[in-house]
Amino acid sequence: MKRLESSGKGRVRFAKSNSDEHRPATFEPFDTKHGTPRAPTTQGLSVLDVDMRAAENKRAHNTISYKNTNLIVRRNQEFFITIRFDQPFNNQRDNVQMEFRIGNSPDENKGTYIVLPIGKEKPDARWRSRAVDIQGNYVTVGVTSDASCIIGRFQTFIVVVSDFGKQRTERNTATDFYVLFNPWDPEDQVYISNENQRQEYVLNDVGIIYNGEINNIGSRSWNFGQFEQGVLDACLFVLDAGKVPLLYRGNATQIVRQGSALMNAQDDNGVLVGNWSEDYSVGTAPTAWTGSTEILLKYAREGGVPVCFAQCWVYAGVLNSFMRCLGIPTRLITNYCSAHDNTGNLKTDIVLDEDGRVDRSRTRDSVWNYHCWNEVYMKRPDLPDKFSGWQVIDSTPQETSDGLYRCGPTSVIAIKDGELSYPFDARFVFAELNSDVIYRQSDKYGNTSILRVDTAYVGRLLVTKRVNANSYEDVTSNYKYPEGSERDKQTMRNAENRGAPTRDYLPQPQPQPQPQPEARVTMDIQADTIKMGDNFKLTLNINNQTSRTCTINATITGCVSFYTGVVSTTFKLENKAATVNPQNTSKLQINVQAMEYMPYLVEQANLLFVVNGRIQETGQTLSAMRVITLRPPELTIKVNGIPRVGKDLMVLVSFRNPFTFLLTNVQLRLDAVGLLPTRIKSYNQIPPGGSVQYTEVITPQTPGRKVLIGSLDCAALRQVTNQLEIMVNY
């Protein structure tokens, strides 16, 4: 029996690349076996030139900032093309078509091949065209793509149809054009009504990423760079490398879901390799990056080799660039005290040993000081209407149940209301914000009991950069009702009705022997802002609200820790005793020397202090915990001269090593969106007390606000960043 070449399944490999092209023939003769062709005769009309009128169209489409010579338009908004023929165009006689093509198998049914007649109506067409001006040899055509059109780079051909066939213009990359999402158009899935929001969430190419910890919020500027030369092509390359079918590229839900998967290298060789190991010697430390441009361009230039290395804010920064570049309103969110509830059970289990210390071998979950993700603004046609609006996406690779390293889009409103049934990944995001922290203690027989449940520790503050300002906006109330409120309880009940585990540990927590709740002894740790390398003091306040004197023996443990809450070396272990009178507060001072912690510091310089106390008289145990983020030494950025378009300006970046040890293999980065590509300067060493200064001369090309972003990085010192905003005038 005959062997067939083709598969009996007829499975189709869809076009999955924008850069793969199908080159159409310049002449396609008609097959005349069916008699005389019915096409009207054209007397040798031919096309001399196609002018995409890029500058004028781009101004109208809010795409003028893209450093790209080709036309860039937004969906469902008219743009104009002027075609020059070799003789006057006759609307009645001449049969001329515009063809727009994308990918290697253009197909009219699939939106990858658009054919529009010039000067005639075409029924049943998604894209529309009209001849707006016919002047002798020149015809100007208005073209409007449909509101759900595929995003990407299209090719333009003009076809003259004669009795004998179709005569097509040669492939000319100068007539290629890009179609982007259109947040200005009410018909677009990503429409957002407020112009200030569009300016911030689509057009702002610099942003602020908040970090640190909830009591000491830090920030760094980030170059999103979505308009920089090559970035739009790099973003389309990301979709090509990720084999996202062209067919899905008009669907914002798909683009953001696939995009969140493609920012990380897991599974799919996406853009960034995650690394939390402290060893970044084969790449760039996550803390060293100043923006996304460098990363996206490197990924594209190297043909899809994942870039080393990222942690959460780098993923969020690059995902933000990707979305804004394609025209999707996006912002970067920082969640303070973010649970990484790896088991998806809405509980973060912290297992303590008999001495009250975290038993790392038995503690699988963790609470990060902060975690960054993104929100995109869009309609969700796949969900009930009320779930449209901001959606969470997160490309930091995590252990999820659904098998792929990606997360979202999940509706922020659904999270707030505990509506966890709807796609995608609502349960995971809900847990990051609403996990209960359960402190368990296990005895030597292997029996564990619940020591304490903290329902309020996780998801305490969510922030994003404010629109048109350099401060943060508190968006916690978008995600959560006030802790303990009736609506909050309703949300938790909804979540349980949607499969979240019952919080059966809440009604009967195993009580510790304690005095009456209204008369207790409490403890807290007080600290000021502390510079890295300084000796400093902590104050332990012990407040005795009871009517009896109490004697406390306290163990103070000091560890260095990561922003992920993972604890590294213990550098301090000290016992203190205090006697506190009834209705009184005692203060114990804890002295910490730089030499104690400096040798052990890990990136982002967090110190974790845990105090466990025992009251002799009652046997009651007390505990207090405090994370302190040390302030790194300063990087100074200055300019000499008044910033003017076309005038040279000197930028000076300087740093002094305040420590008593040598800094080696130091990398200095300077990034200035719209002013210069990322500059990297290396120093073999900076001796104790020594300084370096880096100077760069720049010539602003455009007026307006510009941000210079600097970072200094070496193995012994990370997260040294600064920024300087300048206003360039004519």
Add this chain to the structure above:
Amino acid sequence: MKRLESSGKGRVRFAKSNSDEHRPATFEPFDTKHGTPRAPTTQGLSVLDVDMRAAENKRAHNTISYKNTNLIVRRNQEFFITIRFDQPFNNQRDNVQMEFRIGNSPDENKGTYIVLPIGKEKPDARWRSRAVDIQGNYVTVGVTSDASCIIGRFQTFIVVVSDFGKQRTERNTATDFYVLFNPWDPEDQVYISNENQRQEYVLNDVGIIYNGEINNIGSRSWNFGQFEQGVLDACLFVLDAGKVPLLYRGNATQIVRQGSALMNAQDDNGVLVGNWSEDYSVGTAPTAWTGSTEILLKYAREGGVPVCFAQCWVYAGVLNSFMRCLGIPTRLITNYCSAHDNTGNLKTDIVLDEDGRVDRSRTRDSVWNYHCWNEVYMKRPDLPDKFSGWQVIDSTPQETSDGLYRCGPTSVIAIKDGELSYPFDARFVFAELNSDVIYRQSDKYGNTSILRVDTAYVGRLLVTKRVNANSYEDVTSNYKYPEGSERDKQTMRNAENRGAPTRDYLPQPQPQPQPQPEARVTMDIQADTIKMGDNFKLTLNINNQTSRTCTINATITGCVSFYTGVVSTTFKLENKAATVNPQNTSKLQINVQAMEYMPYLVEQANLLFVVNGRIQETGQTLSAMRVITLRPPELTIKVNGIPRVGKDLMVLVSFRNPFTFLLTNVQLRLDAVGLLPTRIKSYNQIPPGGSVQYTEVITPQTPGRKVLIGSLDCAALRQVTNQLEIMVNY
């Protein structure tokens, strides 16, 4: 600064294998630095024997059919273990614990480590135990797992706690036991209330798979073999090979979602490699398999190398075995005229050329004669209550938007009501059933227009094997309201509100020039059952309802086609003319010779006839289409003797080659669930008219209904199957 071994992210690798073990120490001394241990002293009590009472417990747990010497229990149902000590057990004095462990990092919080005291209450415990009988040295304990317990193989240890430490019994695989889902327990996620249904959907190890085409429904028996020796271990191996975290293995939603992904080799080296190419020389043809046992055992034996080859019914057959083996009620569904709407737009676009023939290069979608998937019965705690019940899962690898080759679980009720917002993959399943078939015709200018829309062609009949009977049950009404009914329209509106594309082509289909609808000329093709290799006749009925005589010129095209609707060679092209009087029917006879189609037949032997006619008088065009599935030659299965337990019985399988050509490299398979492992017999050739007979002597070990399943397979002849049911008595 110090380099750390550990990762700063603290990412946890969960236990993902049931077969990886953690070997606990047989003696764990207590650390006595904290003073005197508080455990009661036991006077050298030691454990002599642990009896899992497998036979008795298995009868009570509906697991007696598993050919496995270990204990197998179902969740949340008590089972009994008897422990023999070296001296009388004293409930007051002795501190003895049972330990059940699974995986390489047993953890009480995660349900992978269960500790139960003997003879004492344990608060806060999910699993329960009680001493039901203490007789001297013998203690019988009743143990009940919790209703959401992890499914898999647990290890049993008995621990005697003394002043000095814990004395543990040695690892003994004879005391290992399996925990399965429990469809008999109302608390279980997979509870199904009807006992007949449990007998069919959980305990029946033979089934029927329906195939053929909607006008000629075929069937074949399938050996699910879920109780055969090694199959349960193979199913757990599938989960291990797929790295499904143990933590998720108590969640039926997760098990069925991961299971559907793991049946196919795409992405994850799952069980079966799909192949629709007609070249199966490096493996077994999909049509040749007689059941799942052989496939699952081969996959496990070879350590996870995907087995070659499968098409949809093989995937569905093996998935059915996997689910029933783990205790999840499951059935196999066949959907006739199943759309493979690869673009997810609820349209199946068929593009015709100018002559009305399918333009394969432009037709991406297809309608399969039939497609098989599975339904599992379960609560969906993640969704609103009404969506519990039967859920579709499908492991045939298809092009889906969500990136992984898997599908479901998706609620059948949600599909029926067009509620497409809920996970998982509702849209894809909905399209398989509800796609509109749109016939488009394109002219030479590249303009396509809609010729005809058929809203009723797809998803016309869904069937499954009836409970306790060998006939099919029509389950179409579970999935769809009657076509065109008010409820049906409501479903389509719901689907559109949940993001399905608007069917804007429906109100204004491009009309063909036609006479009044009440007076038309119609055409259909009539055929009887036809044996492969026969010459046969088709009748073309032309019915003229108009008041005028009409003359028809018809082109008859005959092609061979795959069950996937993909068309292969055209073997017939014939023109016929007829004159039909008003209000009359003419019959045209089409003669087809075996020699015309036999050289081109492809597997499953479908012939597709398309007739295109043109009425001279009016210019009206007519078309008719008919798929004919040829009946393959017969495989005969007989037994000699009366089937009795313990008595030899002779099975004879015979086949005669009715063709005029040689059959080469013929494989004969005989499978009989519970009677013998799959037997494969090879014949180098069977000459034209020649016969083969294969004889096997079997000795039934258990009474009851048994099914002998045979298949004969070679490149020139596929899908030759038969079965014989016998009743074995004592």
